Amino acid sequence: MPASTFPPGPDGTGKLGCLPEMRQNPMKFLEKVAHDYGGIARINMGAYYSYLVSEPKLIKEVLVDHYDQYKKNTRYKQVRMVIGEGMLLSEGEVWKQQRTFAQPKFTAKALDSQLCWLSALASEFLDNWKNHAESGKAIELEFQFNLLTQLLAGVWVMGAGFQQRAHTVAAIYNKIRMNWPEMTDLKSNLLNLKNLRKALYFRHALSSLNRCVYELLDEYPEIMREDIGFLRYLLAEGDPKKLIRQNRRSIRDQLLTLFVTAFETTATSLCWTLYVIDKYPEVKQKIYEEIGTVLGQHDPTPELLGKLEYTEKVIKESLRLYSSVHSFSRVALEDHSIGGYKVPKDMTVIISSYVTHRLAEYWEDPERFDPHRFDKDRAVGRSRFAYIPFAAGHRNCIGSYMAVMQSKLVVALIAQRYDLSLVPGHVVEPQAATTMRPKYGMKMHVSSLPALAA
Numbered sequence: 001m002p003a004s005t006f007p008p009g010p011d012g013t014g015k016l017g018c019l020p021e022m023r024q025n026p027m028k029f030l031e032k033v034a035h036d037y038g039g040i041a042r043i044n045m046g047a048y049y050s051y052l053v054s055e056p057k058l059i060k061e062v063l064v065d066h067y068d069q070y071k072k073n074t075r076y077k078q079v080r081m082v083i084g085e086g087m088l089l090s091e092g093e094v095w096k097q098q099r100t101f102a103q104p105k106f107t108a109k110a111l112d113s114q115l116c117w118l119s120a121l122a123s124e125f126l127d128n129w130k131n132h133a134e135s136g137k138a139i140e141l142e143f144q145f146n147l148l149t150q151l152l153a154g155v156w157v158m159g160a161g162f163q164q165r166a167h168t169v170a171a172i173y174n175k176i177r178m179n180w181p182e183m184t185d186l187k188s189n190l191l192n193l194k195n196l197r198k199a200l201y202f203r204h205a206l207s208s209l210n211r212c213v214y215e216l217l218d219e220y221p222e223i224m225r226e227d228i229g230f231l232r233y234l235l236a237e238g239d240p241k242k243l244i245r246q247n248r249r250s251i252r253d254q255l256l257t258l259f260v261t262a263f264e265t266t267a268t269s270l271c272w273t274l275y276v277i278d279k280y281p282e283v284k285q286k287i288y289e290e291i292g293t294v295l296g297q298h299d300p301t302p303e304l305l306g307k308l309e310y311t312e313k314v315i316k317e318s319l320r321l322y323s324s325v326h327s328f329s330r331v332a333l334e335d336h337s338i339g340g341y342k343v344p345k346d347m348t349v350i351i352s353s354y355v356t357h358r359l360a361e362y363w364e365d366p367e368r369f370d371p372h373r374f375d376k377d378r379a380v381g382r383s384r385f386a387y388i389p390f391a392a393g394h395r396n397c398i399g400s401y402m403a404v405m406q407s408k409l410v411v412a413l414i415a416q417r418y419d420l421s422l423v424p425g426h427v428v429e430p431q432a433a434t435t436m437r438p439k440y441g442m443k444m445h446v447s448s449l450p451a452l453a454a
């Protein structure tokens with residue numbers, strides 16, 4: 001195929017092409033495009049075209065073989081306003097310096113050494129669910145997991161000073177989320193009164209968040225000596241007061257980037273994991289058996305969490321069907337080709353884990369929930385690029401170990417205490433927001449368990 005040809009793809013209708021369909025439900029729309037046009041497709045979005053690349057071999061071309069011909073897609077203004085120039089959005093030398101510097105804090109060894117306090121904080125948080133178990137009042141799982149993962153990520157990133165601010169940050173972040181422009185809002189401009197109001201509330205919440213982080217920063221040098229947070233690591237070389245004074249904005253960006261990337265993705269993915277555990281009774285039974293046998297009522301340690309093999313497969317399978325980051329994209333820096341098709345400079349290339357995780361060539365009966373897909377013998381020969389919940393290549397998720405470890409920890413601590421069951425009649429449907437969240441939340445009943453056998 002000569003590289004002068006564009007790949008096939010849908011045109012949609014009218015001036016906006018496929019944009020309305022894409023905004024309505026990007027996951028389903030992109031799935032249909034891949035089904036109709038194959039591993040690479042060009043989609044008419046009205047004013048511009050985007051490519052969907054869903055075939056693993058071609059994903060490798062974009063993320064690994066030709067990684068230097070792309071940059072991150074940072075066109076989404078609101079994300080940049082919240083997290084700024086941290087590791088997720090930075091490019092070139094700034095990114096390289098941030099990533100290299102942070103890497104030692106993300107190794108399995110470094111993260112395992114934090115498990116003890118993470119587990120204590122999470123246990124204390126989950127013990128409070130007893131009130132819900134006693135009152136019979138359902139919990140809103142997504143809300144609860146956001147609080148919990150904010151607490152864990154906040155202390156890990158910003159240190160102990162975060163704990164006293166956790167409720168304030170949660171309230172502020174909630175305002176940011178409620179006023180986040182929806183995909184369908186973007187077509188109308190700020191002259192629309194509802195959007196104008198949302199934009200003002202969004203900015204107001206963001207100023208409160210900044211104030212909170214700057215206050216924490218100003219107090220930090222006093223408590224730094226005993227602290228465990230990433231912030232201590234960031235300020236270790238030199239005079240902390242001077243470093244903070246000279247690099248306020250950059251430190252704020254790095255902290256908020258790690259905080260936001262860590263908590264929201266993990267909270268949503270935990271929600272889906274608890275959903276599938278409840279939905280499939282045989283999965284629930286096996287998980288509770290494994291946690292009962294391996295942990296009983298003992299505190300989780302890295303060694304014990306390492307033995308929760310079935311639980312880990314359930315988390316992985318839940319990340320396959322419900323990747324909290326359902327898609328990510330890159331922008332071409334120059335004219336080149338993918339799979340023999342022409343890719344012009346500035347083209348946005350979308351990679352959808354939602355779509356690739358459902359390709360029947362790689363995932364037999366893809367909609368079926370089957371944790372044993374991750375058994376060693378069944379995973380042999382499957383392309384590494386067919387499973388991309390944490391992306392791949394040099395800009396892959398630096399926190400993937402942390403995400404799986406925290407998910408295992410929380411599932412284990414819950415299984416030691418409670419049984420969760422979806423409120424009958426509660427509708428569960430994925431929605432594309434900043435993560436792929438349950439559109440109507442996730443209401444669950446909590447029942448306390450008699451202590452698990454050791």
Ligand code: HEM
Binds near residue numbers: 390397
């Ligand atoms: C289930 C949970 C998580 C999922 C599904 C997830 C997924 C992803 C994905 C798909 C990317 C690539 C985005 C892109 O290329 O545009 C990414 C990047 C990133 N993630 Fe995660 N993530 C999770 C948890 C975490 C955690 C716990 C942290 C810890 C701080 C983290 C930190 C980051 C950072 C800093 C980046 C940017 C890396 C870079 O560009 O060098 N993530 N994540």
